[in-house]
Amino acid sequence: MGEFDDLLDSNARYAESFDLQGFDGVARAGVAMLTCMDSRIDPLRMIGLRAGDAKILRNPGGRVNDAALVALVLGVNLLNVSRVLIVQHTRCAVASSSEDEIRQRLTDSTGVDASWMSIGVITDPERTLAADVQKVRSHPLINESVAVGGFMYDVDTGRLDRLA
Numbered sequence: 388m389g390e391f392d393d394l395l396d397s398n399a400r401y402a403e404s405f406d407l408q409g410f411d412g413v414a415r416a417g418v419a420m421l422t423c424m425d426s427r428i429d430p431l432r433m434i435g436l437r438a439g440d441a442k443i444l445r446n447p448g449g450r451v452n453d454a455a456l457v458a459l460v461l462g463v464n465l466l467n468v469s470r471v472l473i474v475q476h477t478r479c480a481v482a483s484s485s486e487d488e489i490r491q492r493l494t495d496s497t498g499v500d501a502s503w504m505s506i507g508v509i510t511d512p513e514r515t516l517a518a519d520v521q522k523v524r525s526h527p528l529i530n531e532s533v534a535v536g537g538f539m540y541d542v543d544t545g546r547l548d549r550l551a
Contacts, residue, residue: 407439413467416440419459422474423449423481427542434472434547442468448481449474450507451519460528469533473519474547475512476540482509512539517551 418441420430430443442462444455451459451473462468475482481489486508493501509515516537523535537551 410439414440414442414462415467417467417469418442418472419444419462419468419470420472420474421445421449421451421455421459422472422540423447423476423479425476425479425542428474428476428540430474433540433545442466448479448507448509449476450509450515451522452507456523456526459523460526463529463533471523471533471535472538473516473523473536473551474538474540475509475516477542479509479512481506482512484508485510513550520551 416436418434418436420434420441421444422428422430424445424447430445431437431441434441442458444458446452446455459468459471463471484492486506489506489508490501490504493499493504516539520535520537523529524531524533529535536549538547539550540547
């Protein structure tokens with residue numbers, strides 16, 4: 388049971404000053420961000436927001452997949468989202484290896500054949516980002532009034548640059 392004690396202790400301290408009681412869960416700043424699961428990314432702080440301001444979606448590479456699209460459709464239509472940031476980052480593991488390389492690393496790590504698994508590597512970050520932005524912009528349940536942008540986050544400088 389002790390493997391989570393440090394986190395639960397931290398949560399107890401967090402709960403002492405918790406100030407989102409009764410909050411309805413909409414994105415107060417009208418923002419949704421889809422980004423990578425990389426632990427060097429602090430999504431809210433990097434754009435000057437705080438808890439309650441934005442919907443944050445994360446997956447390997449910050450890719451617009453089916454689950455991300457569902458979340459964005461809900462955010463836009465039910466949760467006050469009017470701006471969508473799709474954020475990839477420098478030195479991303481899924482942009483620096485091939486599908487086969489990552490699958491082999493998984494197989495080596497687990498001892499279980501991972502050749503069947505689709506990773507979704509990024510071979511051309513700018514082209515991938517532009518395609519993902521277009522996938523969101525063209526979705527029939529996302530109104531054209533929603534601003535959608537593609538960005539690159541530099542994990543070494545903290546800078547966010549718009550590419551699409």
